[in-house]
Amino acid sequence: MSASLLNTQAVQALLTKVSGLDNDSGNPRLKQIVHRVVADIFRTIEDFDVQPDEFWSAMSYLTALGQANETGLLIPCLGIETFLDLRMDEAEKKAGVEGGTPRTIEGPLYVAGAPMTKGEARLDDGSETGEILLMDGQVRDIDGKPVAHAIVDVWHANTLGGYSFFDPSQPKFNLRRRIETDAEGRYRFRSLLPSGYACPPDGQTQKLLTQLGRHGHRPAHIHFFVSAPGYRKLTTQINIDGDEYLHDDFAFATRDGLIPAVRHQTDPAAIHAAGLNAPFAEITFDFVMHRESATAPTTVVTRAHAEAA
Ligand code: MBD
Ligand code: FE
Numbered sequence: 504m505s506a507s508l509l510n511t512q513a514v515q516a517l518l519t520k521v522s523g524l525d526n527d528s529g530n531p532r533l534k535q536i537v538h539r540v541v542a543d544i545f546r547t548i549e550d551f552d553v554q555p556d557e558f559w560s561a562m563s564y565l566t567a568l569g570q571a572n573e574t575g576l577l578i579p580c581l582g583i584e585t586f587l588d589l590r591m592d593e594a595e596k597k598a599g600v601e602g603g604t605p606r607t608i609e610g611p612l613y614v615a616g617a618p619m620t621k622g623e624a625r626l627d628d629g630s631e632t633g634e635i636l637l638m639d640g641q642v643r644d645i646d647g648k649p650v651a652h653a654i655v656d657v658w659h660a661n662t663l664g665g666y667s668f669f670d671p672s673q674p675k676f677n678l679r680r681r682i683e684t685d686a687e688g689r690y691r692f693r694s695l696l697p698s699g700y701a702c703p704p705d706g707q708t709q710k711l712l713t714q715l716g717r718h719g720h721r722p723a724h725i726h727f728f729v730s731a732p733g734y735r736k737l738t739t740q741i742n743i744d745g746d747e748y749l750h751d752d753f754a755f756a757t758r759d760g761l762i763p764a765v766r767h768q769t770d771p772a773a774i775h776a777a778g779l780n781a782p783f784a785e786i787t788f789d790f791v792m793h794r795e796s797a798t799a800p801t802t803v804v805t806r807a808h809a810e811a812a
Contacts, residue, residue: 509545518542568707575611576708579754580719584608591802598799600735603645603791606802607756609738610726612666613658615808617679624680626657626694633662634767635783639691642684642729642790649688650792653731656681659724660697668811675811696765696784699723699748712753719753722746727790734792736802741788763788 508514522538523529547553568574578584588606595601618624642653658679660666667677678697682690702709702719709719723743730736742749742762750757766785768774777783 507549509542509549514545518545564707564711571703571707573703573707576702576706577711579608579610579756580702580708580712582755584610585755591800595793595796595799598796600793600796600799603793604729604737604739604789605758605760606738607740607758607761608754609728609804609806610740610754610756612669613726613728613808614666614668614676614679615810617656617658617676617681619654619681619683621683622685622690624682624692626659626678626680626692627661628674628677630674631661631695633695635779635781636694636696636786637691637777637783638694638725638786638788639689640788640790642688642690642731642792644734644792644794649684649686650731650734651684651686651688653684653688653690653729653734653790653792654681655684655690655790656728656730657692658726659694660700662695662698664698664700664723666700668809696743697723697725699746702753717753718751720748721752721754722748722757724756729790729792731792733795735795735799737790737792738802738804739790741786 518538518541519525521541522534524534524538548558568577585608588608591606642650642655644650658666661670661673661678663670665673667673667675667679678694680692682692684690700721702712704719712719723746724740725743726740728736728738740756740761742757744762744765749762763786767782768777768785769782774780774782
């Protein structure tokens with residue numbers, strides 16, 4: 504092994520200057536982080552003897568990733584969004600916030616401002632055919648007390664794995680609603696069972712996945728934000744049991760406690776009792792929330808979201 508260029512005084516002085524650590528203005532925390540990140544890039548280049556054409560191909564990749572609006576897809580693909588969840592779990596544990604419904608990643612496909620309804624909603628507009636899903640449950644706190652007027656903000660893919668807004672062929676806010684729980688903390692909705700998501704096959708995330716020998720599939724899932732005044736916001740998902748990718752999610756979002764039973768109802772009496780005329784699926788899932796904590800970091804994440812025009 505040749506001597507480390509990174510450890511020379513000249514390169515260390517370069518890093519200090521690069522990150523502004525030799526001046527008194529700017530943002531001290533950001534300076535330290537930039538210093539670390541640039542030093543880690545230097546180290547990677549040195550340790551792997553990265554050649555200039557390899558380096559510039561990585562820069563072209565990042566440019567294309569941003570231009571394709573896929574940064575939000577690469578982050579879960581690399582397990583970084585899951586790592587943020589594990590960090591929050593750890594911080595909560597330290598603060599004595601334990602139990603309740605497990606969190607899992609938000610992902611990149613939330614759209615703010617979905618229609619609000621009280622108690623119940625229909626998420627599809629009837630223009631797509633598929634297996635009807637009836638989902639219901641109760642929002643409770645950790646002591647078992649129902650949380651009335653909680654907002655269950657739900658979003659999921661259609662039967663082709665596409666999300667409205669990002670898939671312009673779908674109606675506005677298709678499969679997206681905010682449901683306010685009733686006096687007993689209950690919510691329910693009618694929708695269609697989603698299919699799993701797959702990364703755009705010609706996209707930048709899939710390009711890296713292929714180089715890593717990985718696939719870009721997620722199991723079928725339904726996303727939720729559950730919020731109520733005085734409670735910690737919950738970001739989570741449920742997975743649809745039986746999906747071939749249930750425990751092989753490219754975004755690493757599957758967790759114990761988030762795979763409720765799916766009851767496929769084919770009995771004519773059950774179909775009739777539900778007011779339907781075809782077999783349907785039923786899921787019951789209760790959300791257990793924590794009261795606000797003075798010592799755990801907030802779970803309200805500021806993040807750019809699409810807004811439907
Ligand atoms: C999704 O639907 C999703 O939830 C995540 C995390 C990544 C890509 C697509
Ligand atoms: Fe999703």
